[in-house]
Amino acid sequence: MVIDVRDLRMRYGSVDVLHGVDFTAEQGEVVALLGPNGAGKTTTIEILEGFRLPSAGHVRVLGVEPAKGDEVWRAKLGVVLQSWRDHARWRVRELLDHLGRYYEPYGTPGRARPFPTDELISTVGLEEHAAKKVGKLSGGQRRRLDVAIGIVGKPELLFLDEPTAGFDPHARRDFHDLVHRLADLEGMTILLTTHDLAEAEKLADRILVLAGGRIIADGSPDQLGRQVAGKAEVRWTQDGRRHVHATDDATGFVRELFAQHDRGISELEVRRNTLEDTYLALVQRHESGQATEEEVAVL
Amino acid sequence: MNARTHAAKLGLRRGWMEFRHTLGSSDQFFNVLMGIAFLIVLWFQRDLTVPGTTVSLAALTLPSMLGMAVAFNGIVGPAGQLSMNREDGTLLRAKAVPNGMVGYLLGRVTQTSLDLLVTLLVVFVPGYLVVGGLSGVGVPEVLYLLVVLVVGMAATLPWGAVIGSLAKSPQGAMGFTMLPIMGVIAISGIFYPITAIPGWLQVVAQGFPVYWLGLGTRSALLPDAAAAAELTGSWRTLEMFGVLGVWAVLGFLVAPTILRRMARRESGSDMEQRRQAALQRGVG
Numbered sequence: 001m002v003i004d005v006r007d008l009r010m011r012y013g014s015v016d017v018l019h020g021v022d023f024t025a026e027q028g029e030v031v032a033l034l035g036p037n038g039a040g041k042t043t044t045i046e047i048l049e050g051f052r053l054p055s056a057g058h059v060r061v062l063g064v065e066p067a068k069g070d071e072v073w074r075a076k077l078g079v080v081l082q083s084w085r086d087h088a089r090w091r092v093r094e095l096l097d098h099l100g101r102y103y104e105p106y107g108t109p110g111r112a113r114p115f116p117t118d119e120l121i122s123t124v125g126l127e128e129h130a131a132k133k134v135g136k137l138s139g140g141q142r143r144r145l146d147v148a149i150g151i152v153g154k155p156e157l158l159f160l161d162e163p164t165a166g167f168d169p170h171a172r173r174d175f176h177d178l179v180h181r182l183a184d185l186e187g188m189t190i191l192l193t194t195h196d197l198a199e200a201e202k203l204a205d206r207i208l209v210l211a212g213g214r215i216i217a218d219g220s221p222d223q224l225g226r227q228v229a230g231k232a233e234v235r236w237t238q239d240g241r242r243h244v245h246a247t248d249d250a251t252g253f254v255r256e257l258f259a260q261h262d263r264g265i266s267e268l269e270v271r272r273n274t275l276e277d278t279y280l281a282l283v284q285r286h287e288s289g290q291a292t293e294e295e296v297a298v299l
Numbered sequence: 300m301n302a303r304t305h306a307a308k309l310g311l312r313r314g315w316m317e318f319r320h321t322l323g324s325s326d327q328f329f330n331v332l333m334g335i336a337f338l339i340v341l342w343f344q345r346d347l348t349v350p351g352t353t354v355s356l357a358a359l360t361l362p363s364m365l366g367m368a369v370a371f372n373g374i375v376g377p378a379g380q381l382s383m384n385r386e387d388g389t390l391l392r393a394k395a396v397p398n399g400m401v402g403y404l405l406g407r408v409t410q411t412s413l414d415l416l417v418t419l420l421v422v423f424v425p426g427y428l429v430v431g432g433l434s435g436v437g438v439p440e441v442l443y444l445l446v447v448l449v450v451g452m453a454a455t456l457p458w459g460a461v462i463g464s465l466a467k468s469p470q471g472a473m474g475f476t477m478l479p480i481m482g483v484i485a486i487s488g489i490f491y492p493i494t495a496i497p498g499w500l501q502v503v504a505q506g507f508p509v510y511w512l513g514l515g516t517r518s519a520l521l522p523d524a525a526a527a528a529e530l531t532g533s534w535r536t537l538e539m540f541g542v543l544g545v546w547a548v549l550g551f552l553v554a555p556t557i558l559r560r561m562a563r564r565e566s567g568s569d570m571e572q573r574r575q576a577a578l579q580r581g582v583g
Contacts, residue, residue: 051566075397081567086389089320102396105302
């Protein structure tokens with residue numbers, strides 16, 4: 001198991017940000033941590049990176065408690081944070097080469113470290129900007145450099161905190177390809193945070209929904225989708241009055257409806273809930289504090 | 300190869316690269332302005348003699364300026380850079396890389412030392428021409444000067460790092476260092492012999508490294524007769540190394556703990572908060 005988190009709690013002063021987070025990640029898995037702003041995504045990831053001490057709970061990353069991780073452990077991790085503005089005066093190639101060299105002593109016969117600099121530059125599509133100063137890069141280029149620095153040490157586990165913020169659709173597509181390649185070819189385990197559901201669906205083997213300081217859903221996009229597929233909303237007008245009914249079996253309900261009223265039904269609409277609707281509903285329920293422990297959906 | 304030694308080598312290289320980056324940048328404006336300002340001071344002092352000696356005031360001020368530059372670069376430089384690097388994420392980046400902190404800190408020390416070298420040259424070379432030479436300065440004197448400079452760096456650099464670790468923002472770090480240091484310089488006998496200020500201020504000044512650094516550089520470059528203008532009429536070599544040594548030892552005792560604490564606390568969300576604060580100040 002690459003990540004093992006049990007009953008993770010975090011409290012800032014008197015405010016509880018995480019109340020008992022549980023999840024695991026296996027080698028080679030791409031896991032998306034999804035949730036609204038302020039749900040505790042960044043806090044969770046920072047605890048796993050060893051940048052923040054948890055208030056309580058059992059946390060193991062590559063078999064080590066992050067707070068006690070040494071440099072050998074550190075060398076197996078890749079970190080991409082939300083905002084970097086560092087090394088503005090360095091040139092792209094120069095910086096990537098410099099940071100890569102710190103990983104040289106940590107190479108193993110099965111895993112040469114770091115990635116060759118030029119190969120990495122073309123992997124993230126920065127060939128034309130290799131000689132540019134980092135401070136002169138555009139937002140998207142800068143982000144691609146951040147990702148390149150995150151993977152330069154050929155990590156076994158990569159953390160990506162909102163990696164595609166500020167990407168145009170094309171850059172986003174390239175980035176998705178890159179994530180797939182890293183997971184498939186290098187066997188990298190990847191934990192990424194996002195609040196873009198479509199992105200999570202496209203990238204992740206498994207989606208974790210974090211809201212109100214808890215994991216409220218944990219499953220593959222397929223499982224999430226199947227659970228949602230049943231739910232639908234039927235709307236119709238009968239004798240000038242508008243009706244709405246939520247049902248798990250829209251087809252059966254409509255058949256029944258027509259069996260009972262052979263005329264007078266008009267403006268019939270059957271609307272399937274999208275993944276997004278369920279996600280939003282889930283999050284809203286948990287944020288407004290209506291959810292009880294039993295309701296927590298393990299998909 | 301040992302990973303730590305490897306990172307240390309990368310740190311030296313890093314310092315050299317960062318130094319090269321500053322060479323062509325606007326950072327050098329400050330050096331040029333300072334060089335010109337000091338030159339003007341020396342120009343006006345060139346015909347004055349220090350009371351009780353035959354040495355010109357300019358000849359006294361020039362070595363003092365070198366000592367002052369060490370204290371200034373040693374404290375203001377690291378304080379500003381460290382607080383800046385906390386805000387822009389350089390430190391966090393160093394933390395995310397194996398032994399990156401070793402590389403970062405050694406890089407900073409290297410860069411600060413090279414920066415100081417440039418400042419010393421900018422102050423010394425034109426000043427030397429105005430003063431018209433320093434008599435009796437040979438290889439032993441220059442070596443002795445180097446020793447004083449290195450001890451001076453050791454006495455000030457850790458404190459710059461401490462201030463940079465504690466300050467909430469680069470502006471805060473500047474506020475903590477610039478004005479107090481200017482004040483200390485004013486009473487430390489850099490631009491005029493310390494004997495000219497009231498006794499109680501002399502006592503205050505002798506508590507700080509700036510006075511002793513100036514005394515040390517003067518003792519290295521001036522003829523022994525010039526000691527007559529000093530307090531007690533001597534170079535007080537033992538006391539000079541003693542006080543600078545105490546500052547150095549205390550600094551090296553305190554700084555690692557504070558640096559470690561700062562580094563441990565550094566996280567992405569803190570950085571983001573500082574970034575937001577910087578944006579609100581309108582400098583992001």
